[in-house]
Amino acid sequence: MDSQIAAALQQVSAQQIQANVEKLVGFYTRSTLSVRDESLLKSGRGIVAARLWLVSEFERYSNECGGCLDVETYRAVQQPADRIATPTEITDVYAVLKGTDPANSRRIVLVTGHYDSRNSANDDATGFAPGANDDASGTAVSLECARVLSKMKFPATIVFLAVAGEEQGLYGSAHFAEMAKDRGWQIEAVLNNDIVGGDKNAAQNPSVVRVFSEGVPLAATEQDLRRMRYLGGESDSGSRELARYIAEVGRTYPTGVNPMLIFRVDRYLRGGDQESFDEQGFSAVRFTEYREDFHHQHQNPRTESGIEYGDLPKFVDYDYVARVARLNAATLASLALAPAPPANVHLLTKDLENNSTLTWDVSPGERATAYEILWRSTSAPDWEHQLLVGNVTRSTLQISKDEVIFAVRSTDGAGHRSLPVVPLPER
Numbered sequence: 511m512d513s514q515i516a517a518a519l520q521q522v523s524a525q526q527i528q529a530n531v532e533k534l535v536g537f538y539t540r541s542t543l544s545v546r547d548e549s550l551l552k553s554g555r556g557i558v559a560a561r562l563w564l565v566s567e568f569e570r571y572s573n574e575c576g577g578c579l580d581v582e583t584y585r586a587v588q589q590p591a592d593r594i595a596t597p598t599e600i601t602d603v604y605a606v607l608k609g610t611d612p613a614n615s616r617r618i619v620l621v622t623g624h625y626d627s628r629n630s631a632n633d634d635a636t637g638f639a640p641g642a643n644d645d646a647s648g649t650a651v652s653l654e655c656a657r658v659l660s661k662m663k664f665p666a667t668i669v670f671l672a673v674a675g676e677e678q679g680l681y682g683s684a685h686f687a688e689m690a691k692d693r694g695w696q697i698e699a700v701l702n703n704d705i706v707g708g709d710k711n712a713a714q715n716p717s718v719v720r721v722f723s724e725g726v727p728l729a730a731t732e733q734d735l736r737r738m739r740y741l742g743g744e745s746d747s748g749s750r751e752l753a754r755y756i757a758e759v760g761r762t763y764p765t766g767v768n769p770m771l772i773f774r775v776d777r778y779l780r781g782g783d784q785e786s787f788d789e790q791g792f793s794a795v796r797f798t799e800y801r802e803d804f805h806h807q808h809q810n811p812r813t814e815s816g817i818e819y820g821d822l823p824k825f826v827d828y829d830y831v832a833r834v835a836r837l838n839a840a841t842l843a844s845l846a847l848a849p850a851p852p853a854n855v856h857l858l859t860k861d862l863e864n865n866s867t868l869t870w871d872v873s874p875g876e877r878a879t880a881y882e883i884l885w886r887s888t889s890a891p892d893w894e895h896q897l898l899v900g901n902v903t904r905s906t907l908q909i910s911k912d913e914v915i916f917a918v919r920s921t922d923g924a925g926h927r928s929l930p931v932v933p934l935p936e937r
């Protein structure tokens with residue numbers, strides 16, 4: 511545990527998160543389709559008003575840290591598509607906490623939520639659509655991570671993002687992830703928070719958050735798929751390794767919430783912004799509360815047959831959102847303080863033999879002081895063993911590669927660890 515990270519987690523405030531969720535709900539609707547409605551904007555309502563406030567909130571945090579955040583927007587016009595009738599401007603808002611080490615500042619870890627909302631009718635651009643849980647809660651996690659982590663310095667870069675267009679079909683995140691790919695951003699991890707409000711229902715478990723991750727990558731090539739059919743690896747996407755990393759962070763830091771790893775990209779019938787990043791080959795996970803109440807999502811607020819419908823602030827458990835924000839902040843900070851993962855990790859398979867030799871290139875950025883080899887049984891869900899092998903780029907273990915899955919990660923002298931990298935076979 512890094513005491514600096516532990517101290518930062520104590521700064522995460524349920525009151526601040528509540529104020530931000532209530533502020534977002536106060537825009538009455540954040541429908542992406544409200545973007546052209548001038549009269550809504552004049553009355554302080556709609557997605558444009560919400561976006562302007564997000565920019566001002568990020569700028570407020572930046573002013574408090576001597577201008578440490580670059581506050582930006584990314585705008586794209588979504589052409590008519592599923593649930594978009596006319597060309598619609600979609601604007602994502604983000605703040606960049608630039609890494610302080612020139613050799614590591616190109617590495618990026620990112621946290622996001624979607625700030626748009628909807629009610630019963632996807633095309634209703636003016637009706638009340640509070641979206642307190644879906645997804646003011648996730649937006650508030652991104653904001654709170656920015657507020658707390660901007661008081662620290664990191665060698666790598668952290669991006670705090672809020673996207674729009676999610677309810678029409680993940681459009682804001684799709685445009686953003688494409689832009690990141692086009693610009694050559696080295697994104698190591700994406701934490702998507704969507705429905706992390708801890709809805710106050712009888713079946714809720716306020717000490718658990720579900721973490722969804724893809725298995726076979728959405729971006730897998732035909733060659734990747736062929737290798738998986740023979741050698742496995744269907745549970746070792748970058749996104750899956752990120753999920754395991756989050757589980758480890760959850761065991762290391764007192765966040766108050768336990769990550770429950772779910773080995774699928776999202777829930778049945780649902781999708782999320784993590785998929786947009788997966789499709790571009792980035793590693794991404796989705797955080798969602800343990801038990802959702804579907805009466806409180808995508809509904810016009812109303813009472814019918816004694817059931818209260820609507821995504822209202824009163825159903826949100828702000829202490830829970832704060833716990834999820836702590837888990838996000840601890841993960842972002844751990845990765846941004848860690849050395850880069852080792853490059854070109856290979857498992858030598860030239861000869862038939864019962865031991866295993868791994869090789870890799872040194873971690874770019876010169877922060878690694880040693881490497882760790884992880885392994886587990888092929889049928890085990892999470893890493894079972896780790897071995898510190900020192901500052902070397904080759905290691906042979908008396909373990910049969912036929913029975914286990916290996917990975918290598920970088921560490922520094924202070925206990926920060928990179929994401930693990932699963933080796934490619936090399937003949």
Ligand SMILES: [Zn+2]
Pocket residue numbers: 624644645676704705
């Ligand atoms: Zn959502």
